[in-house]
Amino acid sequence: MLHSNLLRLVARGSSSRLMSTATKLTTVEVNDETGIATLTMNRPPVNSQNVQLLLDLQASISEIENNKSRGLILTSAHSNVFSAGLDIFEMYNTDVERLRTVWTELQNVWIALYGTSLPTAAAINGHAPAGGCLLATACEYRVMRPNFLIGLNEAQLGIIAPKWLMSGFTNVLPKRVAERALTQGRMFTTQEAFEAGLVDEIASSKEEAVEKCAAFIGSFAKVNPLARGLTKLQFRADNIKEFEKIREKDVADFAALASSPEVQKVMGTYLENLKNKGKK
Numbered sequence: 001m002l003h004s005n006l007l008r009l010v011a012r013g014s015s016s017r018l019m020s021t022a023t024k025l026t027t028v029e030v031n032d033e034t035g036i037a038t039l040t041m042n043r044p045p046v047n048s049q050n051v052q053l054l055l056d057l058q059a060s061i062s063e064i065e066n067n068k069s070r071g072l073i074l075t076s077a078h079s080n081v082f083s084a085g086l087d088i089f090e091m092y093n094t095d096v097e098r099l100r101t102v103w104t105e106l107q108n109v110w111i112a113l114y115g116t117s118l119p120t121a122a123a124i125n126g127h128a129p130a131g132g133c134l135l136a137t138a139c140e141y142r143v144m145r146p147n148f149l150i151g152l153n154e155a156q157l158g159i160i161a162p163k164w165l166m167s168g169f170t171n172v173l174p175k176r177v178a179e180r181a182l183t184q185g186r187m188f189t190t191q192e193a194f195e196a197g198l199v200d201e202i203a204s205s206k207e208e209a210v211e212k213c214a215a216f217i218g219s220f221a222k223v224n225p226l227a228r229g230l231t232k233l234q235f236r237a238d239n240i241k242e243f244e245k246i247r248e249k250d251v252a253d254f255a256a257l258a259s260s261p262e263v264q265k266v267m268g269t270y271l272e273n274l275k276n277k278g279k280k
């Protein structure tokens with residue numbers, strides 16, 4: 001009988017293994033030939049990040065780090081959304097403790113992905129607003145399907161994203177472009193994101209996106225993994241240190257902001273608009 005925490009299953013033919021995890025909202029599949037793990041988010045309909053998805057992402061990242069995979073590709077099981085960012089329903093009309101948990105687990109996922117020494121790439125097979133963009137920009141490389149949107153739209157929502165949340169974004173864009181995009185809460189089309197350097201390649205299908213991500217990870221085949229990993233972390237060390245200094249305060253600030261009547265009202269209106277959009 002399959003039990004959830006350790007069995008390795010033959011998934012599709014002999015070339016990849018589905019690694020069983022204790023989780024339900026993510027799957028990890030390791031390609032036997034390349035040794036690269038694909039981590040797929042699967043929380044219908046839009047991979048909005050509730051606490052369970054955030055915990056499952058952390059468990060899957062740890063699993064991939066521990067199973068000696070050569071790299072990690074992050075993608076979505078859905079046809080038009082990579083991730084819609086934080087689950088706004090979970091943040092609406094709730095208590096401060098829940099808000100603290102949401103933010104703590106978002107921080108935990110970000111640091112797990114941003115701070116892993118493994119090569120990472122995002123196969124962005126759909127829209128990636130806010131927290132979706134956060135996950136994609138925590139990776140080292142991004143390949144995106146055409147005609148979708150990616151960006152940090154917090155300013156549009158009247159929210160100030162903390163520095164750590166912006167840091168993947170500011171790593172990959174020239175400072176001037178990043179500042180303008182963040183102050184506008186700009187969502188980039190795939191083509192605009194490619195031209196600005198926010199994504200590295202465009203792929204016409206999810207399969208092609210995953211292949212291109214695998215080729216990026218494969219480009220390190222002849223590089224000493226320890227040297228590669230430590231070099232990567234030296235580049236990220238300043239952002240990580242800054243984050244560690246403020247992480248507790250950041251949780252308190254977020255909980256205070258998100259529980260305030262003003263922001264709760266904005267969330268309520270935003271959710272109404274999202275629901276009504278579906279009826280049009």
Ligand SMILES: CCCCC/C=C\C/C=C\C=C\CC(=O)SCCNC(=O)CCNC(=O)[C@H](O)C(C)(C)COP(=O)(O)OP(=O)(O)OC[C@H]1O[C@@H](n2cnc3c(N)ncnc32)[C@H](O)[C@@H]1OP(=O)(O)O
Binds near residue numbers: 046
């Ligand atoms: C709004 C104020 C938030 C205040 C928070 C306070 C502080 C937070 C500080 C910073 C936090 C930043 C990180 C974040 O991630 S905040 C989340 C921001 N996310 C978004 O703005 C994305 C909103 N969604 C979309 O733009 C579209 O849904 C999307 C382009 C992703 C997909 O479009 P599509 O047309 O395919 O699908 P929809 O019909 O719009 O949606 C389907 C279904 O999913 C529900 N849904 C969408 N997004 C979310 C979400 N983020 N959380 C929860 N649920 C979501 C949507 O309501 C539909 O449901 P239903 O009508 O089918 O029941």
